[in-house]
């Protein structure tokens with residue numbers, strides 16, 4: 001490494017650590033102000049399209065949970081960073097049924113399960129010497145025709161089917177609301193909170209609620225998000241992606 005790359009590497013590391021610190025500080029403040037409604041939430045650093053050395057910088061700043069959208073990228077990074085045994089990989093992208101094997105092998109969590117066929121494949125392909133894969137059902141909360149996710153009225157039926165699969169553990173729900181007008185996703189977040197409550201009446205263990213991204217995570221927390229997924233806010237803007 002020459003001097004110039006060393007300096008820019010140090011600046012980048014510093015920047016990522018600062019952004020993480022700032023996000024964690026804001027999370028604590030929001031929780032303090034709204035302690036009656038806001039559970040402790042986990043920050044998932046969404047590292048899609050970003051090189052492994054940026055993940056390493058975040059890891060060295062204390063970040064353990066990372067979100068990836070593309071199976072091939074998850075497999076590459078999980079292999080490259082396999083020596084960091086306490087990293088937790090969250091798969092958050094659309095799932096094609098011919099790509100489930102690597103997800104079942106490398107991910108600790110999958111946020112984007114939206115049909116039984118995918119759940120069955122993930123369960124069948126999860127190695128038996130690994131703990132059951134933790135999964136969330138992705139809900140199409142804004143009712144967009146083009147969007148992934150099950151419709152709210154179909155969540156319970158899918159949840160019941162998933163609980164019968166031996167190598168999966170159903171932990172809750174996830175949503176990506178339609179792009180908000182003036183960053184206000186309160187209606188979608190409130191609907192998700194209600195749906196989560198209904199689900200927990202039947203399946204009390206399904207407590208996780210993954211919602212909120214760089215533009216709207218503060219609001220998501222107030223509506224009871226237990227996992228927020230931050231990409232741009234931690235790693236900066238993304239370039240158009242190779243796998244997209």
Ligand SMILES: *Cc1c(COP(=O)(O)O)cnc(C)c1O
Pocket residue numbers: 046048069092093176213214215229230231232233
């Ligand atoms: C890319 C992505 C994120 C992070 O988006 P930012 O706006 O960059 O924070 C979160 N969740 C999912 C499902 C994503 O695909």
